[in-house]
Amino acid sequence: MNGRGSADARNVQTNAVNGMQNAQAMFDLAASRMTSAAAGVAGPDPVSPDTPDMAEAMVGMMSAQLAYTASAKVLSMTLEHERSVLDLLA
Numbered sequence: 799m800n801g802r803g804s805a806d807a808r809n810v811q812t813n814a815v816n817g818m819q820n821a822q823a824m825f826d827l828a829a830s831r832m833t834s835a836a837a838g839v840a841g842p843d844p845v846s847p848d849t850p851d852m853a854e855a856m857v858g859m860m861s862a863q864l865a866y867t868a869s870a871k872v873l874s875m876t877l878e879h880e881r882s883v884l885d886l887l888a
Contacts, residue, residue: 810876817869821862828858 832855 807876807880811873814869814873814876818866818873821866821869824865825859825862828855828862831855832859 832852835852835855
């Protein structure tokens with residue numbers, strides 16, 4: 799692999815890991831909202847947009863799961879590609 803290809807692969811790997819970390823943060827936030835909704839925690843106005851909604855929190859958790867899975871797959875494929883290139887060079 800030339801220097802540029804190696805740098806590009808590292809950038810992709812870094813972006814994938816960052817994507818996984820962002821997805822984890824999204825999931826944690828959605829899970830917190832789910833817990834608040836399940837516990838019936840509401841602000842002074844129960845119809846307020848700040849009132850936790852279980853369905854919205856579940857969608858957030860599912861979206862975060864998909865984002866994490868996609869980023870993990872990108873990381874996995876990048877590492878697999880690097881292994882293949884190294885096998886060809888060996």
